Amino acid sequence: MYSLDVNFLKDRAGYEVTEKKATQLQMPAGDLTPLFVGLGVGLAIPIFLGAGWWFLEARNNQLTQDIAQLEAENKRLEVEIGNINAIREETQRVKAETQGLVTVFDQIRPWSAMLQDFRDRIPSSVQINTIRQIEPTAPGRGQASTNREGAIEVTGLARSFNDVNDFVLTLQQSQFLQSTSTRIATATLVDAPLPPWANQSGVEEIKLPQVVQYTIQSNVSDIPASDSNLIRELEQKGAVGLVSRIRNMQRIGVISK
Template sequence: MSRKLSTVNRQLIMYNLDINFLNDRPDLLERQVQRKVAPTQNLDQTPILIGAGVALALNALVAGAWFIFHQQNVDLTKERDTLVTTLGQKTSEVEALDKINAETDQANKEADALATVFNQIKPWSALTVELGELMQVAGVKILDIEQTEPQLPAPGAAPSPAPSPADGQAVASAPEPETAQLKISGVANTFTQINDFVLLLNQSSFFNSEKTKLIEAKLEENSTQLVAKSETADSGMAKPQLQPVVKYTIETYLSRATASEMLTELQNNGALGLVNRIKTLEEKGVIKK
């Protein structure tokens, strides 16, 4: 036990000696203090300032670009809304204009149809005058006239397509509309009078010369009945024998010439009402001159 204490005492004595020995060296103490308190070195702040300036400039540039783009986006949005509103107004105006154009086209079609009806009319008053003059010139009699109207296409039926022309061939024109057919029946004294009557029909602008033809001509007994002037007349006197007559049937068609093309003939034959209507339609531009 005493040995352990003596060993501890020796160690304490040596530790105190070491401390004293260190305290006796001031240069070592000063070196340690200098290590603990190192002088502050002067650093160059220029790169830091440049970096900070560049960062601020980039941030300012991004902020300015964002503001410009945002303002442009706002302006474009306003312009788009204005264009959408204008487009809606223009669309309404276009629809109204299309409606007006459709109504105008319908009115024009109706006017053209009405003009076509008037322009295709050949009044019977004018035809009667024409046939009466031709009958007197030829020396024939007309006993009956039968008129047959052309067959119109069924409503909604599409017209048959025209065949496509072969190479080198001209395109065929659309067929002309059919006109009314007339069958004229009567009697004449000779076949020559009937031939003259057919020629006069061919020359008339009221009839189609290409479709005028003699259907029938035959010699028949004269059906005219002779009546005595009075009952006291000599009953034994023989009645004169009447010459036979030639009974004929002629087929013809009304001409395709329009009323506007036959104003002079219509006016000469007394169809003044139709002539005035055609002239009025021509003045209004419904019928082209």
């Protein structure tokens, strides 16, 4: 006998939808490469982002350490710069003191050398009574002072006015005096002074010829003592100590030759 199997479920509306959903969830039976590629890309992105974050964090830490080292180096350099500036200031102070000392040596005019120069230049017919240094005179309005070293005044007696003129001419050639300022301040005829023994009793009155009483003024030369001509003159006049000091300073470079 034949039997009929009738499936009434297929005739229901819900059966077809359920079958379609089951069909959609099935894995494709073809090539799975796109699926694996997508999965790999999905995994690679978080890994890449994590590696980038780790690299940036490590780089940030390194930069922080570099900044700290640079700040420490900057502080050390600031201390060294301060020390260098202090050394520079001390060097400038020493240079200023050295220059002041050089100026003092350059302005020195030993009296022994100057007196020897006068002895070498005075004519035999001229007598020196006094040599003194006087304060420099104040310059006139609008004039510069040319007498920083002071002035020299020489007084004495001479046989004639010509002898006084000759003495002035020889003094104008001196390295110790300014030739342009060497001049006769006064020159007058006076009675010659009597020698001490002429006032003794029993000696007849002696009448001596008149002589010229003079005053010569001049400014001290402002040529530096380290000048080659003046240093040679100082050496010839016996100022060996000053010459030795100046040459030692020239040797070490404090004074230029």
